[in-house]
Amino acid sequence: xxxxxxxxxxxxxxxxxxxxxxxxxxxxxxxxxxxxxxxxxxxxxxxxxxxxxxxxxxxxxxxxxxxxxxxxxxxxxxxxxxxxxxxxxxxxxxxxxxxxxxxxxxxxxxxxxxxxxxxxxxxxxxxxxxxxxxxxxxxxxxxxxxxxxxxxxxxxxxxxxxxxxxxxxxxxxxxxxxxxxxxxxxxxxxxxxxxxxxxxxxxxxxxxxxxxxxxxxxxxxxxxxxxxx
Numbered sequence: 001x002x003x004x005x006x007x008x009x010x011x012x013x014x015x016x017x018x019x020x021x022x023x024x025x026x027x028x029x030x031x032x033x034x035x036x037x038x039x040x041x042x043x044x045x046x047x048x049x050x051x052x053x054x055x056x057x058x059x060x061x062x063x064x065x066x067x068x069x070x071x072x073x074x075x076x077x078x079x080x081x082x083x084x085x086x087x088x089x090x091x092x093x094x095x096x097x098x099x100x101x102x103x104x105x106x107x108x109x110x111x112x113x114x115x116x117x118x119x120x121x122x123x124x125x126x127x128x129x130x131x132x133x134x135x136x137x138x139x140x141x142x143x144x145x146x147x148x149x150x151x152x153x154x155x156x157x158x159x160x161x162x163x164x165x166x167x168x169x170x171x172x173x174x175x176x177x178x179x180x181x182x183x184x185x186x187x188x189x190x191x192x193x194x195x196x197x198x199x200x201x202x203x204x205x206x207x208x209x210x211x212x213x214x215x216x217x218x219x220x221x222x223x224x225x226x227x228x229x
Contacts, residue, residue: 031074031112032123034066040179041172041192050167051095051108053129057183058097058168073116079109096182101127103225129164130223131156133185138219144197148221155199156222162209171207190218 036045037060050060064071076085076093082101086094101108106127113120132151138144141155148154156164169192172179176186176194195203195212196219203217204210 029068029119031069031114031121032110034064034069035062035071036065037062039168041169041174041176046167048110048123048125051125052127053131053164053167054097054127055131055133055183055185056097056100057180057185059180060095062093062095063091073114075113075115077111077113079111080105080107083108098182100130100132100223106130106225129156129160130225131164131185131220132223133218133220135184135187135190136219137187137216138197139217141197141201141203144217144219147219151221151223153221153223155197156220157199158202158204158209160222161196161198161204161220165206165209169206185220187218189216194218196220 032048035048037048037050038045039050039058039060042050045065062071062076071091071093072088074093078085078095080101082097082099082105084096084098086096108125108127110123110125111120112123132153134151136147138147145155172192174192175188176190176192177183177188179192180186191206193205193207195205195214195217197217198204203212203214205212
């Protein structure tokens, strides 16, 4: 009997985790930790942090990064209707920002529901930076500032611009309007590696935030939301 118990204990120690059950119990699984987010202008993958900034026409595709999660088992919805969720396609789900959120709509929640287990999980996020524009190229920073004021915003600071670029563009290349057909904030000729005006009165490259001497400089603005009450 002792020999049998000893052998059983050894087998349990040597057994892989999968043999003892699922990788995690259904209640322990964090769906959003197992989902990668990427955009048409981002060759790599990002976390849900990408949703902390946005613009009209922005799209984000969610895909599973774990063999233990099949997105076809999940349904998604958002608590605010400025974020549209498109039907599943080949195991992926696309989010699209279809309008600018009002000041009291910047807090949003993604809700994932597992059709097999009945479990529901939420991910809450807040839009810190909303970028606007109308595809205009300004000749200088002064003109760009006035342009943004007319649109109800300001030029992004260099730091905010770099953060926005890191979240959405990485080191991608190509025409931005082709990547985001519904995003009228980009000029028809604007490139992912192009130059943009920033608050400090200089033009910088989208990818690096390094000063640019280009004469073709695009203008993007950060919408100015009223301070919270």
